Amino acid sequence: MSFNFSFYFALFTVVGLIAVVLIGVGAHLQFLFGVVIPYLAVLIFFVGLLYRVVKWARSPVPFRIPTTCGQQKSLPWIKYNKLESPFTNFWAAVRVALEVLCFRSLFRNTKVVLTKGGPKLSYFSDKWLWLGAIVFHYSFLVVLLRHLRFFTQPVPSFVQLLEKVDGFFEIGVPGLFVSGVVLFVAVTYLLLRRITIPQLRYISLPADYFPLFTIMAIAFTGILMRYFFKVDIVAVKKLTLSLVTFHPEVPEGIGGLFYVHIFLVSVLFAYFPFSKLMHMAGVFLSPTRNLPNNSRAARHINPWNPVVKVHTYEEYEDEFREKMKAAGIPVEKE
Amino acid sequence: MYDGGKILTGLILGVVLLTFPFWYNLGRAAKMPEPELTAKAKQAKYCVEPKSYMKAYHMDLLNKWRDEVVRGGSRIYVGFKAKEYDMSLQNTCLKCHENKKKFCDECHNFADVKPYCWECHLEPKEAKGEK
Structure with missing residues (x-):
């Protein structure tokens, strides 16, 4: 697929979705966009997530295929690397945890450069992907957790603490939350990176641009709503709280911007199980990460191997003992 | 599996x-918030701006007022229906909305918002001592 198709297809899909919700709100479909679609989206999200994880879990992993970058455990006098070539489940779990929390594999990202003036290939460390990714994910997490203030009553203290830290700079009223701005900047960086690096641009599909545009639009509408075109936040919380307590009601007078926001979030939730966003669950189920590298110590039997009928030496001897003796061949059992 | x-x-x-x-x-x-208007506020029918605007933008307005008074030195605000107001939390806002607990705090607590007005301004008497 060409860059133009991938990029504009995703872009216009998001623009189209925004147009749909604005027209819908104009036609007084607040209940549809504020209640029906969010419920449907969350349902699709959970059913899809469970379905895919269970499907993954049902596929056999006949071989140990961990990717390692350290010495494997073998002889007792050879020092081995516990983390990079985990031998036990515990160390494999530690490695997965560090991957999830620190994105260690992205930290190893390299860049290939053909040096000018000669056919010389060089590899450079390239930490920008790691930085962009970790900033993006953590700011997204903070933003998500902060939103619990709309879904809980009373608001739990960890959310209040998070708000305090996030609003540390006390810029403006309502106070600026750093995480929201950082999220928007980070997702913009990840998009620009995709567009400007030729190899990356070449392999990018609509499925790569769509989540980026959606998340960008979600962050942008959120920022707009908080700082510029404010909505009646008490009415918004009445709606969101009514959703999680299963007594849905749509208060009057919430601006269209809110419906754009919640609709795009719903779209993202519903899209989640069908897309690469499933890496949220997939990272835990990657056989190259979560398997201990113990092929030398434990035998792993392929579950789809047919049962092999074996004829052991003991059975062979039992069968031919007399004949062997007669021929003068030594036997183990007399 | x-x-x-x-x-x-x-x-x-x-x-x-x-x-x-x-x-x-x-x-x-x-508990849903039920902000109460004092008799005085009810009588006035509208605030310095219409109700829907005040609901969403009151913090923005207060912030502008503060900047204009403290930094600009002007105290006159021309509000809804070209009525002039003294830009003052203490002398204008709290004149009508003297019931902080039943008016401000109702919604602020619900939405988990902690405005820092009262770090400098005196809280109205009725709310004193209770936090």
Whole structure:
């Protein structure tokens, strides 16, 4: 697929979705966009997530295929690397945890450069992907957790603490939350990176641009709503709280911007199980990460191997003992 | 399933975490905010700007007022229906809305907002001593 198709297809899909919700709100479909679609989206999200994880879990992993970058455990006098070539489940779990929390594999990202003036290939460390990714994910997490203030009553203290830290700079009223701005900047960086690096641009599909545009639009509408075109936040919380307590009601007078926001979030939730966003669950189920590298110590039997009928030496001897003796061949059992 | 025990444990843990808002609110009847207008405020019919604007933008307005008074030195605000107001939290806002607890705090507590007005301004008497 060409860059133009991938990029504009995703872009216009998001623009189209925004147009749909604005027209819908104009036609007084607040209940549809504020209640029906969010419920449907969350349902699709959970059913899809469970379905895919269970499907993954049902596929056999006949071989140990961990990717390692350290010495494997073998002889007792050879020092081995516990983390990079985990031998036990515990160390494999530690490695997965560090991957999830620190994105260690992205930290190893390299860049290939053909040096000018000669056919010389060089590899450079390239930490920008790691930085962009970790900033993006953590700011997204903070933003998500902060939103619990709309879904809980009373608001739990960890959310209040998070708000305090996030609003540390006390810029403006309502106070600026750093995480929201950082999220928007980070997702913009990840998009620009995709567009400007030729190899990356070449392999990018609509499925790569769509989540980026959606998340960008979600962050942008959120920022707009908080700082510029404010909505009646008490009415918004009445709606969101009514959703999680299963007594849905749509208060009057919430601006269209809110419906754009919640609709795009719903779209993202519903899209989640069908897309690469499933890496949220997939990272835990990657056989190259979560398997201990113990092929030398434990035998792993392929579950789809047919049962092999074996004829052991003991059975062979039992069968031919007399004949062997007669021929003068030594036997183990007399 | 292969390694079913571990995967199911993780899956259940994940779903429990992700559904936090659904089970956290179970058995808690959330009290909806019911801000009360004082008789004076009711009589006035509208605030310095119309109600819908005040609902969403009052913090923005207060912030502008502060900047204009403290930094610009001007105190006159021309509001709704070209009426002039003295830009003052203490002398204008709280003149009508003297019931901070029943007016301001109702919604602020509900939306988990902690405005820092009262770090400098005196709280109206009725709310004193109770926090």
